[in-house]
Every structure is written in C-alpha cells, then in structure tokens.
Amino acid sequence: MRIRGVSGSIAALGLAGLLAACSSGTSGTASAPAAETGPVTLQFWCWGAGQKDKVAAFNKTHPDIQVHHTDAGGGTDTATKLVTASRAGNAPDAACLEYQTLPAMIVAGALGDISAQTADIKDAFSPEVWSLTSFDGAVYGVPQDVGPMVFVYNRKRFEELKIEVPATWEDFATTAADVRKKDPEAYLATFAPAEFGNFAGLAQQAGASWWKVQDTTWSVGIADAPSLQVAGFWQGLIDKDLVKAEPLLTPEWNSRLNKGKILSWPSALWGPGVLYGIAEKQAGDWAIAPLPQWTKGDARVAFQGGSAIAVTKNSKHAQAAATFAKWMNTEKTAYEIQIAAGEYPASVAGQQAAAASEPPKLVSTQKDYWDVATKAAQSTIPHLSWGPNVSTAQSAFEDVVGAAVRDKTPLAEALKKTQQVVVDDMKSTGFKVAGP
Incomplete structure (x- = not known):
C-alpha cells in the first residue's frame, strides 16, 4: 500500500533520540496515563475487513469503554491524515498503521509508548512479530495481522503444462523459461514496478537491510549488494521476456490472470484473498508453496504487509485505548472474526486457530495449505528495520523503477537513484546519515 505524503512533514529528529524521549514517561504520552473513571468513548481509525464487527464485539463486552470506528482510508490515507490530525491535537485515540509506517509516525510524534500496558501480552506473539512494533525497548502498537511471503501459483495450469514448483530462485528462472516455451502467451509471473513492498521483501530475504540506526546515525542500504543481486535477477528475466513487466491488478492483468496466462504471484498469505476477488471462477485451482530461496536450504522469508493498532499521543484515554488494542488482537472473538474476514492474525493463538480453519x-482444495502457511510464519526474518522516510523511498522507487522498465535501463541504476533520493531527503530534514 502507498503511504505518500508522510515524510515531507516529519520533524528533523533522530529516531533513537526520539525513542528515548518517548520512553521517558513525559506527561501526555501513553506510557504515563492518567487515572480514568466512568465510561469513556474512544475514536478509532482503521480500514480492512472485519473491523466493524470486531469493534461491535468489543463494545458489547466493555460497557465502560465504547469505541467509535471510522474508516479513514487505507494505509496511505490513514498515515497521512494521522500526522495532520496529531499536529492539530485532534488525532483519534487509536489507529491501524502498517508496520513500515511506524518509524515515521514515531518521529512525527504521533504515537504513545504503550510498553507498560502491553507487557502482559508480549508472549502472545512470536518474537519476530512483536519486534515489528518494538523500537529501542519501547512498544508503539499491538500487532494485528501479518503477511509472511509465500509463492501463490495456479496449480491447475502447472499440472497442465507439466512444470514443477520452483524451490529456488534459480529454479524460478528455469521454470519461467519453460512456461514461455510451452505456452508462448503465458508468463510464470509479473515484475511490477510499483510494488515497493514486494521488492523490499525479496531483497530482505536475500540479506538486504535498507535502514539501520546506531545511536543517532542512520545508514541506508537500498542499493546494497543483496538488493542489487535481486535487481539483477529480475533484470535478466525481463531482458529475456521470461516475466511480464507491468502493473498488477489492472484490467489487462486481471484478464490475463483469468485466462490462465499469469501462473503465479510471489506475494504473501493475503495473496489468495486478493486473487479470489478477481478470479472467483478459479477457486480451487490455486495453491501456495514456500517462497523460492536465494540460497538452497535457507527457508527464511520476509513479511510483506500487515498492520498494528497504535495508541496516539493525543489520546486522553490512553489506558482505555491500550485495553482496546490488546483485546482487538488477542481475544478469541476478535481473531475468529479476523480469520472469517480472510486476515492472518498476528497472535500465536490466532494463527493456531487459523490453522484449524x-x-x-x-486454494480450497489444498490439503496442506495451513502447514505451508504455518511454516512460512515460523520462518520469517525478525527485526525488519524501516526508516523514517519510507514514503519518500516508495515514491522514488515507483518513479525510477517504472522509468527503468519503460526506457529499458538497468534496474540496478534505479535502486542507486532511489537510495540517493532517500539519503538526500534524510539529510535535508536533519538526520545524520553515514556515507556520502
């Protein structure tokens, strides 16, 4: 999802320093809530299926805390609106935020530290998932859903063409060539220039680290060696016409998918739900498999997508908001609603319940679907680090990678340009960045 428009208005502060301030118990943060008496009403912003029903279930069982739910738009809209509302002093009490936006929201001073209120639920999540909302010892949200990366493929078409599911990315290239030979109108997969999160996940799987911060000094690795390796891999496939370089989910792409001419989508556990929305007649034809590996035997994968519920600094009912965020993401009733809506819960109990559904x-005919899904969730890479200007990176990536595909120039050069834009932006807003 896009999150344009956030970083341009972020205060020029180092994240590490800001985290220290957020953890200090300063008045007005969620880390030091005032005592509350009597019924309170919380304002909650969140998009996504199932939110309305989850809120209704919470309200029914919490007469002293009533929540008013507003869909403020997807990840992009919510993040942008939250910064504006926070500065005006009228942000909601709680909001859903994509994991990659959290650092920017912290730097913008929009979120409260809820470490004290969430200490009792830390063990309800795997360390890898909990790390998505934890920074320098402070907690800024309760994980809601996650998207471990997997290989989503049209099993029926694979069987028709007698092709194997690729175990490695080297196998993927071989299979892509095999598909083109056996059906010249078909492609194994798409390279989508605007899919920043997908490319970031594949780069992380290869060993990339796009942002790091040590004390108050940042380093940016969008054009590091693993990322350039991934760019070179896709460049080779594009140059040989083995994958289709085009945007996803357009009418043209959807048509090809429905005709069985796009055979896979290396994405995440939410992928089958998205594809079902545009190819309902292919229900039962698809399956998931482990994401191809860069190094044979290394099954680690990145998260692509997912969100948490954060408590804002503006909230006058931080304790109640934290109670709400915890219930929404650990209560059995809540994660059962999530599962029914097609989300993969972030909590361990929620994932166990999903595996029994x-x-x-x-992918309704895949008997081992949840076995594959569970193994993917257990193989995720912990401590993914997003930077304070992810939206700048995403915007630059989409622009320069799109131009590279259009003009047939190297993807590696596009990554280098993206890196430079990100570094320049961070320096211009006051961040200390290592390197040139």
Missing part, C-alpha cells in the same frame, strides 16, 4: 476459497 478451512483454507481460503482460491
């Missing part, structure tokens, strides 16, 4: 409709 029926597979999504697109």
